[in-house]
Amino acid sequence: MYKSLLIVAAAAAAFIYYKTHAPLVNPVAQAEPQQIEVSAVAARAEPAFRCEGKQHCSQMASCAEARFYLKNCPGVKMDGDGDGIPCETPPLQCMF
Numbered sequence: 001m002y003k004s005l006l007i008v009a010a011a012a013a014a015f016i017y018y019k020t021h022a023p024l025v026n027p028v029a030q031a032e033p034q035q036i037e038v039s040a041v042a043a044r045a046e047p048a049f050r051c052e053g054k055q056h057c058s059q060m061a062s063c064a065e066a067r068f069y070l071k072n073c074p075g076v077k078m079d080g081d082g083d084g085i086p087c088e089t090p091p092l093q094c095m096f
Helices: 002-021 063-072
Strands: none
Touching: none
8 A cells, every 4th residue: 555655655755846847848939930921902082082172061972971071181070079980861861
């Protein structure tokens, strides 16, 4: 009985030693680099809007035009609460 207890104790000690002294392995650092496929995706074309002096939502034909004016044109009056969303009230009512 003492022999089996001694064998179990030796096995437990070897296991604990292995767990505390084994070198740490980083599988990410040892991984083989893989090629990444890059596909050509057509860029979404911006609508052909230009800053033409429009300032109010009632002058805009679409929400896309209102967003363009708010982002690119000085002196617009389409974002009353300053949250970056133009024309939040009718008639245009742009919500995103």
